[in-house]
Amino acid sequence: xxxxxxxxxxxxxxxxxxxxxxxxxGSLRDLHRDAFHNRSVFTLINDAPTLTSDVRALxxxxxxxxxxxxxxxxxxxxxxxxxxxxxxxxxxxRSTAVGLRDETGHWIADNFxxxxxxxxxxxxxxxxxxEIRRLAFTSLKPDVGPDEASPKLGAVAVGxxxxxxxxNIWLRGVALERARHLxxxxxxxxxxxxxxxxGDQVQVSCNLITPDAVGPAVVYDEVLAQLxxxxxxxxxxxxxLAPMSVLRSVDRVRWTQLGLSEESTIEGRLA
Numbered sequence: 001x002x003x004x005x006x007x008x009x010x011x012x013x014x015x016x017x018x019x020x021x022x023x024x025x026g027s028l029r030d031l032h033r034d035a036f037h038n039r040s041v042f043t044l045i046n047d048a049p050t051l052t053s054d055v056r057a058l059x060x061x062x063x064x065x066x067x068x069x070x071x072x073x074x075x076x077x078x079x080x081x082x083x084x085x086x087x088x089x090x091x092x093x094r095s096t097a098v099g100l101r102d103e104t105g106h107w108i109a110d111n112f113x114x115x116x117x118x119x120x121x122x123x124x125x126x127x128x129x130x131e132i133r134r135l136a137f138t139s140l141k142p143d144v145g146p147d148e149a150s151p152k153l154g155a156v157a158v159g160x161x162x163x164x165x166x167x168n169i170w171l172r173g174v175a176l177e178r179a180r181h182l183x184x185x186x187x188x189x190x191x192x193x194x195x196x197x198x199g200d201q202v203q204v205s206c207n208l209i210t211p212d213a214v215g216p217a218v219v220y221d222e223v224l225a226q227l228x229x230x231x232x233x234x235x236x237x238x239x240x241l242a243p244m245s246v247l248r249s250v251d252r253v254r255w256t257q258l259g260l261s262e263e264s265t266i267e268g269r270l271a
Contacts (some may be wrong), residue, residue, distance in 0.1 A: 004044045005166075007084075008040045009077045009079065010062075012038055024044055028042060036199060036203075039081065045266065045269070052103070078157075079154030082154075086098075086161075101159060115137075117158070118143045120159045165216065165242055169206070169236050170235050175203075179193040185222065192206065214248050216255060235256065241266045242264060
């Protein structure tokens, strides 16, 4: 089985998101909508042929319905279909996931004339998604497709990676600049973190790269330890699904505090 966690630059129009979700319902295991980021995360899991078909249907639906020129949101983005990572749930099959990445990237460029940047294993090294966000269209040219972004559709980052966690901490009584300091305090190779304003609150938004080693409990406790008088954690939030191994690595009594549940695991949705 393979997972594809597609990040789309639309999180407010539920009718459009439902129409997009209907195109990939055979593989869709979770849909996380975020109005503040104006971003949604579609988690698809299936065997390789079915997953490929549903990923393509979702991307085509997004390209028909969304327009980057009308998008507003706090999260960094450069395309209506912003990020398309493939994940082998069996680590022994990562080479197959790389093949799915490459086939999908070429399909996007060939059929929609949209620039595609690859990340993950490349030419004996590894390119990361933050590198693409930092360097795209300057020192880094698209791997396939045109050299300039489409005004309507933007560009797409298509990758291969291991299982990771997208996970957020919502804070009360914390200014945005202070939240940026908190995010920097937990940032390291295993934790990518940014701070955003989300309505009346702020959020430390994290990608936990090796969640079995440095998971939600570790980052939650590190943020909590940095808080001063009047600063509080409101709640934690999982974006998408987590492997059951992450839940087993922390005391069950903390699952609710950390925004985790058996129902939001990969294994739970596949059962």
